[in-house]
Amino acid sequence: MAGIEPETGEGVEIELISGQRMREKTSMEKIRMILDDVRKGNIVILEEGLTPDEESKLIEVTMTEINPDDFSGIEIESFPQQAASEGGFLSRLFGGDQPSAKLTVIGPANQIHSLQKNDTLIRALISGK
Amino acid sequence: MGLLGSLRNSISRVANSLFEDNGEPKRIGIYGPPNAGKTTLANRIARDWTGDAIGPESRVPHETRRARRKEDVEIERNGQTVTIDIVDTPGVTTKVDYTEFLDHDLEKEEAVRRSREATEGVAEAMHWLREDVDGVIYVLDSADDPFTQVNTMLIGIIESRDLPVLIFANKIDLDEAQVSRIENAFPQHETVPLSALEGDNMDEVYDKIAAYFG
Numbered sequence: 001m002a003g004i005e006p007e008t009g010e011g012v013e014i015e016l017i018s019g020q021r022m023r024e025k026t027s028m029e030k031i032r033m034i035l036d037d038v039r040k041g042n043i044v045i046l047e048e049g050l051t052p053d054e055e056s057k058l059i060e061v062t063m064t065e066i067n068p069d070d071f072s073g074i075e076i077e078s079f080p081q082q083a084a085s086e087g088g089f090l091s092r093l094f095g096g097d098q099p100s101a102k103l104t105v106i107g108p109a110n111q112i113h114s115l116q117k118n119d120t121l122i123r124a125l126i127s128g129k
Numbered sequence: 130m131g132l133l134g135s136l137r138n139s140i141s142r143v144a145n146s147l148f149e150d151n152g153e154p155k156r157i158g159i160y161g162p163p164n165a166g167k168t169t170l171a172n173r174i175a176r177d178w179t180g181d182a183i184g185p186e187s188r189v190p191h192e193t194r195r196a197r198r199k200e201d202v203e204i205e206r207n208g209q210t211v212t213i214d215i216v217d218t219p220g221v222t223t224k225v226d227y228t229e230f231l232d233h234d235l236e237k238e239e240a241v242r243r244s245r246e247a248t249e250g251v252a253e254a255m256h257w258l259r260e261d262v263d264g265v266i267y268v269l270d271s272a273d274d275p276f277t278q279v280n281t282m283l284i285g286i287i288e289s290r291d292l293p294v295l296i297f298a299n300k301i302d303l304d305e306a307q308v309s310r311i312e313n314a315f316p317q318h319e320t321v322p323l324s325a326l327e328g329d330n331m332d333e334v335y336d337k338i339a340a341y342f343g
Contacts, residue, residue, distance in 0.1 A: 052289035055282045056255050059223055063252040066225055068241045073224025077278050109224035117278075 012043060012111070012126050019048035027054045031061050038074055038108050039065070043126060049078050049102035075112040077122050078104035154201055154212040155342050158262035160254065160287075162279055163190040163220030165268040166299040170325035171217035174338075175199045177331070183217050189233045191247035193219045196257050204335050211343035216262060219250030221283055258286060264342045265294040271306035271322065275314040284315060293341050296320045297334070302327045 015037055022030055031054065037044050050058060058074075066073050079102050105115065105122050113125040159167045172182040183199050185192060199215045225247045230240035258265070265287050269275050287294050296315055298308040302324040312320045321337050323330040 052282070052286040053259070056259055056286045059221065059282070060252045060255040062223060063225070063248040063255075066244070066248045068227045068244060072226040073222070076223055076282075078281075109226065 010128060012041065012128060014043045014045065016045045017047065019046075022046060022048060027051075027057060030054060031058050034058065034106055035061060035065060035074075038106055039071055041108055041111060043105065043107040043112075043124065046104040046106070049104040071108070071110075073109040074106055075109050075115045075124075076104065076106045077115045077117045077124075078102045079117070079119070079122070154214045155263040156198070156214045156216055156261060157264045157266060157338075157342050158196075158216045158218055158254075158257055159266045159268060160218055160258065160283060161220060161268035162270075162273075162277065163222060164188070165220065165270045165273075166325050167220065167268045168193050168217050170266070170268055170297065170299060170323075171197075171199070171215055173325045173328065173331065174204075174215060174334075175202060177335075178202050178204055183215065189235075190229065191220060191225070191243060191250065193217060194243070194246040194250035195219070196250070196253050204339055206335055206339040206343075209339070209343070211339040213338070213342055216257060218254035218257060219247065221251055221254055221279055223279060225251070258283075259290070262292065265292050266297055266338075267294055267318075268297045268299050269311050270300050271298045271308050271311060272300055272303045275311045280314070284318070288317075294318055295337055295341050298322045299325055301329060 017033075025033065030050065034044050034046075035058075058076075062074050065071055103122070105124060107115075107124065107126065111127050113127060114123075115125075116123045159171050161167050168184050168186050172184070172186065175181055175183050179199065179202055181199070184197050196216055196218045199217075202213050202215050204211045204213070225244045227237075227240040227244035230243050231237065235243065267280075267284065267287070269280065284294070296311060296318050298306075298311045298320050300306055301308060301322045308320065308322045319337065319341075321330070321334055323334050
């Protein structure tokens with residue numbers, strides 16, 4: 001990640017990415033950043049999550065990158081989308097593809113043994129690289 | 130769904146009927162997770178109204194690895210005929226591990242080939258959802274937990290595109306089936322219980338298809 005030198009060595013790296021950092025990126029830049037990190041074996045936590053359209057593209061691009069030798073896909077969990085009532089009147093009336101503040105955890109499927117969620121907690125059991 | 134959400138959907142449907150009805154049959158995508166019974170349902174509908182099947186069914190996940198379209202399926206309800214195209218899509222997932230196919234007695238080479246085709250199929254299904262379907266039948270296995278991230282994401286994607294959607298709670302013939310879990314998971318949408326395999330409750334299925342997509 002730019003600005004911070006990545007650590008090398010054993011262990012699982014967890015990246016918590018602010019909403020501000022994501023808002024500066026285009027959809028494909030977000031997806032590329034997420035998949036690059038996850039393919040290194042990192043766990044990515046997004047403060048604000050992705051839009052439905054970005055989630056659709058994330059699934060599509062993930063599928064194109066799966067290969068039997070080193071990448072079997074992603075695990076992803078997020079808290080339920082905040083009620084539309086938290087948006088403004090226009091967003092409530094017209095909805096649409098608005099960014100939604102939903103904490104999202106994404107990691108490599110072959111390292112996440114379980115990813116559980118309830119209304120207030122996401123719990124991940126992760127193995128090393 | 131709140132009042133404003135209902136209003137938005139109503140406006141959207143009226144607008145669609147006024148401005149987008151070009152006389153062509155609507156393309157209805159059958160979506161859902163792997164092994165929910167999507168192809169069994171697609172075959173049931175196609176056989177009931179055209180006499181032909183759409184594709185092979187199997188207990189092995191990702192049997193459907195290409196989106197398949199059955200055109201001009203004419204469904205008769207209450208003296209009216211509704212014509213739709215049915216698009217049977219591969220089960221959507223965020224991961225495909227070829228080793229899972231080894232548990233179904235496939236050789237490694239065949240498992241790898243199947244997993245590669247499955248990933249292409251899922252990508253294709255997502256593309257269809259964004260570009261090429263006019264409505265969605267979302268199929269869930271009534272015996273499985275519906276509160277999964279893939280289901281939540283897919284329903285969110287469908288809603289964000291303002292596509293009309295019916296949720297079909299399939300496999301009600303199983304002892305473990307719990308339709309109420311699906312109704313509770315997605316209370317903003319109508320849930321129709323059925324068994325595509327046994328043909329249970331298909332009259333209501335066709336009534337709802339005609340009402341939502343006609």
